[in-house]
Amino acid sequence: GQQLNQSPQSMFIQEGEDVSMNCTSSSIFNTWLWYKQDPGEGPVLLIALYKAGELTSNGRLTAQFGITRKDSFLNISASIPSDVGIYFCAGQLGGYGNKLVFGTGTILRVKS
Amino acid sequence: EPEVTQTPSHQVTQMGQEVILRCVPISNHLYFYWYRQILGQKVEFLVSFYNNEISEKSEIFDDQFSVERPDGSNFTLKIRSTKLEDSAMYFCASSQANQPQHFGDGTRLSIL
Numbered sequence: 001g002q003q004l005n006q007s008p009q010s011m012f013i014q015e016g017e018d019v020s021m022n023c024t025s026s027s028i029f030n031t032w033l034w035y036k037q038d039p040g041e042g043p044v045l046l047i048a049l050y051k052a053g054e055l056t057s058n059g060r061l062t063a064q065f066g067i068t069r070k071d072s073f074l075n076i077s078a079s080i081p082s083d084v085g086i087y088f089c090a091g092q093l094g095g096y097g098n099k100l101v102f103g104t105g106t107i108l109r110v111k112s
Numbered sequence: 113e114p115e116v117t118q119t120p121s122h123q124v125t126q127m128g129q130e131v132i133l134r135c136v137p138i139s140n141h142l143y144f145y146w147y148r149q150i151l152g153q154k155v156e157f158l159v160s161f162y163n164n165e166i167s168e169k170s171e172i173f174d175d176q177f178s179v180e181r182p183d184g185s186n187f188t189l190k191i192r193s194t195k196l197e198d199s200a201m202y203f204c205a206s207s208q209a210n211q212p213q214h215f216g217d218g219t220r221l222s223i224l
Binding site: 033035040041042043044045048088090097098099100101102103104105 | 157
């Protein structure tokens with residue numbers, strides 16, 4: 001089946017530092033999404049990417065859709081304590097109502 | 113902002129019993145989904161639903177599982193003859209055509 005591997009698995013950074021994480025796939029996707037999950041809650045959409053090469057920002061977050069359509073990265077600038085959580089990438093093939101394939105997750109912890 | 117709501121937040125059930133997990137998708141969304149997340153693992157797709165029928169289902173979604181949209185607002189997941197390994201967080205999601213999926217906060221299912 002389709003596998004999405006995220007790296008790093010976890011990171012422990014100083015408040016104010018920039019963060020970079022990525023997601024690689026064994027197969028191509030037409031849409032890449034990044035979600036954040038806080039403890040006891042559902043995934044919350046951060047950024048959606050629809051075209052290979054696309055670079056999109058949402059506040060301090062920036063994500064890119066890899067040209068090969070098999071990878072994506074997420075950057076967080078100037079991290080703050082509320083950035084703590086698990087970040088999941090998800091890939092989706094084209095077509096309405098298609099399933100999301102989730103990555104393995106990156107756990108972010110921030111030292112204040 | 114409209115959101116997906118799920119009830120109950122926590123369900124404890126004896127092994128072998130049937131459970132029904134309930135979801136109210138965002139009102140103008142047409143595509144509905146169930147996902148599962150075993151503790152500490154990634155989110156896994158179970159089933160998608162559109163126009164009163166299943167669009168796609170994973171190998172996890174066997175005869176033990178069923179979904180229903182009993183009225184214009186609710187979307188339910190029924191699990192028959194529950195097993196210990198069914199213990200997980202179950203997330204409902206919904207979307208408009210070709211738009212990102214939005215998730216509820218999940219139901220924690222504990223099978224004893």
